[in-house]
Amino acid sequence: MPLADRLLAVRRDPHSGKVLAQGGDSEAHSILQRTGFVPVVRLHETYHRAPTGLTAEEEARLATEAVARLRAVDYPVDCDEDFTTDRRPPHYLPLGAQVTQLAERIRQATTTGEAAEILTELTAPRDGILAAVGEILQATADFHDGMDGAADPHIARRLRYLADERLHVIRTDLLHTRNDLADRHAPHPGRSACTEEVPATERERSAVCACPPPPRAVPTPPPPGATGPRR
Numbered sequence: 001m002p003l004a005d006r007l008l009a010v011r012r013d014p015h016s017g018k019v020l021a022q023g024g025d026s027e028a029h030s031i032l033q034r035t036g037f038v039p040v041v042r043l044h045e046t047y048h049r050a051p052t053g054l055t056a057e058e059e060a061r062l063a064t065e066a067v068a069r070l071r072a073v074d075y076p077v078d079c080d081e082d083f084t085t086d087r088r089p090p091h092y093l094p095l096g097a098q099v100t101q102l103a104e105r106i107r108q109a110t111t112t113g114e115a116a117e118i119l120t121e122l123t124a125p126r127d128g129i130l131a132a133v134g135e136i137l138q139a140t141a142d143f144h145d146g147m148d149g150a151a152d153p154h155i156a157r158r159l160r161y162l163a164d165e166r167l168h169v170i171r172t173d174l175l176h177t178r179n180d181l182a183d184r185h186a187p188h189p190g191r192s193a194c195t196e197e198v199p200a201t202e203r204e205r206s207a208v209c210a211c212p213p214p215p216r217a218v219p220t221p222p223p224p225g226a227t228g229p230r231r
Helices: 026-035 056-072 095-108 112-123 129-145 152-184
Strands: 008-012 019-023 038-041 046-049 077-079
Touching (some): 026 046, 026 056, 112 152, 129 152
Antiparallel strands (some): 038 046
16 A cells, blocks of 8 residues: 555644544545544545534544544554644454455355355345344434434435335345355356365475466457557
């Protein structure tokens, strides 16, 4: 990862007086948001700000906590003197990162059965990941039903629409994919599990394993005219 993607600055903006965090990659942005910062997405940049309604002291505590968490995972952070700290809180693997491990397991799957088993973690009707996401959307809609903002009823309806319509489509399509893989009972033609064993008939016993080398990718020819006209 380029060093420039890991550099961050957490400072109080001299013009607005607000605490801003600028720079960093997606992991740093996740840490900032879990600390309490709010992302601001612009056309040419993304930065984070402290939530509105905080006192200067509360903003300083928020910024100090962010600096501590970022430095705990070795992000170089340039910050105001008021925000610096020697504290390094423990960093635990977040829930989303644990779910992402399912993608790596699918990338390593060598049979349709293995892939189907992993997808079941998403599509299981009662305790699958997508079912849990639907519960979260419904619970958040219920939360907005009890609020008194003018837009809260609309937000609640929108969240229920996402749960009942959009998420339902994703889950249904993925369930069909999972079921199709479960019925195929086939190895993946481009993947094979390496046993790291050398057959007894192998004369060169220094060989590490008997697996054939991975297939070479056929280079894609350039589009017509990409090389320019002949002179």
